[in-house]
Every structure is written in structure tokens, then in C-alpha cells.
Amino acid sequence: MSNAFLEHRAKYREVVSRRYGVTPELYDEASRLLAPLTSAFSLRKGEYLQRIGTPAQYVHWLHSGVARTGFITEAGNEVTLHFQTDGDAVGAHDDLLRAREAEPALNFVVAETAIHGFRLDWMEVLNLYRGNTNLRDYYLGAAQRSIMDQSRRLYLNASPAQGRLIAFRREYPGLEQRISQKVVASFLGITPQYMSQLLRQDGSKA
Template sequence: MKRIDVSEESYNNVTNILATIAKPFHVRKGEYLQRAGVLATQVHWLASGVARSGFFNREGQEVTLRFYREGESATTLTDLINGEDGLPAVQFLIAETPVHGFTLDWKIASELRSQNEGMQQYHLNIAMHGLHALAQRAYSSGETSAQERLAAFREEYPGLEARISQRAIASYLGITPQYMSRLRREAELASGEPRQA
């Protein structure tokens, strides 16, 4: 609620509305919640676990866009919108840890939102938060060093580094896993304390 600047009343109202269409799901680590090339029709709300979104660039390399944690909707919004026109998803969503949560049918959720002004404001706050995060990420990716990007990752996702693979973090930072290892070793030396794997 604090992250997206909504009241407890608003959060509870939207949660109660969406609970009527929510279906429980569970995936193991490494399983896809959404595959690129397939129509995106579901929003995934995470009750526990971590998911990652990304895409494959022209060279076939995996590019990580963001991570989703407990209490967040793992969603690739542009794919859901494009899916309304029958276009397949460009991004994937994959479980970085075992994930439990609820799926919501995008079309039904959109119809519910169109009928409820409070829900519209709630989702506008989420969209604004997402746009702000996207702008920060674009700046960080293009104008900062790998060390600065790692520091920004740790600030944006506190505690996440210990829960997911070094390869996933390296993909997010736009560096190789080998360089990621080097950055971590340098950080250990600078702090005098070994980081947990």
C-alpha cells in the first residue's frame, strides 16, 4: 500500500472485488508463468515467491526487465494489451523460486475495473509507480556503471540477492555472470564481510 500510495480501504476494496475471479496457482522454480510467443491472458498475483520478467534479444540473449515479489502482480502489461488484439507475448515470466499465488483473467479484471471508479484510481497508482520505476531503470541501465547498477538493484530489491540466482541478477544488470562474481568479490573486499550466496 505504501509503495503505490493507496489507502488500506482502497486496497481492501480492490482485493475483495478481485477475489471473486481469483484462481490459486503454484509453480516450481524454473517454470514459466507466461511464455514469449503465447497469448498473454492472465495476471499473476504472488502470495509467496519471486518471479522475473524479460525477453530474448536479437542475438538470442536473455534480458531481464524486472523482478516481482510477494504482494505484487507479475504482469507484462503491454503483452496483455496486445493479447486483446490476438498478438502473442514478447516477454516471459519465470519463477525464480517456488511461487504460490492467484491468477486473474485479464479481460474479466478489465471489465470489473471499468465498472468501479475506486479500482480505476488504484490501478492508475500502480501504473504511475510502474512508469516511474521504468524511467529509473532506463536511466540506470544507460548512464551508470555496473557497480552503480548493482547498488541500485540492492536498493530497489532489498534482500532479493540472497534468494535468486547470480545469473538472473547479471541479466538484469546487463553484465555476464563472471563479471557479477567479480563485482561481488570486490564488494566483499571493500566491506570486509563475505556476502552470502
């Protein structure tokens, strides 16, 4: 299984190392160190990679498919934080930090399509990070990227709905065709009805 993980990771070497702000060599080293911890997994659409209320247990690396991370408001509304697709690591970073103290997750991660990839036990990964400087540097790059993504999400929320839709399409090119309109509306923070209105307006401009 290690070889399959390494082969898949190699496809995203340049993209992910640039995203995390690490060298391709550090990316390769992290891949080699993590490979022995991986096991393959597959889930159907609607199945959960992580549930609210229990400590996060795994980090996932997607080979194919779309996963969605979000939370439930006190009013019972579902809010989508971000999506993960082919070549992305999957796991709510704040929940992984909570898991170190066995605290329950506040976010869910669900398969929006059938997904396939590799699963790593978070505590095993954490122990490996603690004992390896290179892996800690890689993790720092990933954590910094997570913070930047969260900050961008806050700025996005302050934009008009049409601007949020444009930003969504820019950040996730082609994703709109792979997921439901209701889920896109959840990410934009609008109702499905208003989403339909936006799409009609968008179509009239074409």
C-alpha cells in the same frame, strides 16, 4: 478461495497502497472486487507464468516466492527487466495492454523459486475495470507505478555496473540470496564472469 486472497492482501495493505499512491480504503475495495475472480496456483522453479509469443492471459498475485520478467534480444541474449516477490502483482503491463487486441506477449515471466499465489484471468479483470470507477482508479495507480519503474530502469542502465549492483540491492533487499548470480547479472546487463569480478571487488572492500 476469496477469503484466502483477502487475508493475504491485507498483509500488504499499507505497503502497496503507498506504492500505488492510492488510499488504503481504495486498496481494500479493489481487493474485495477482485477476490471472486481469483484461483490459487503453485509453480516450481523454472516454470513459466507467461511465455513470449502468446497473448498474456493472467495477472498473478504472489503469496510467496520470486518471479522474474524479461525478454530475449535479437541476438538471443536474455535481459531481466524486474523481479516480483511476496505481495507483488505479476504481469508485464505492456503485454497486458497488447492482449486486449490478442497481440502476442514480448516478455516472459518465469518462476525463479517455487512460487505460490493467486491467478486472475486478465479479460475478466479488464471487464471489471471498465464497469467500476474505483477499480479504474486503482488500476491507474498501478499503471503509473509501472511507468515509474520502467523509467528508473532506464536511468539504472546508464549507471556504471557497480552502481547498478548497489541500486539492485537497494531496490530488492535480500533478493540476491534467493536467486542465482547469473540472474542478477542478467538484470545488471553484464556477463556472469564480470558479475563474479564485481563480487570479488565488493568482498575486498568489506
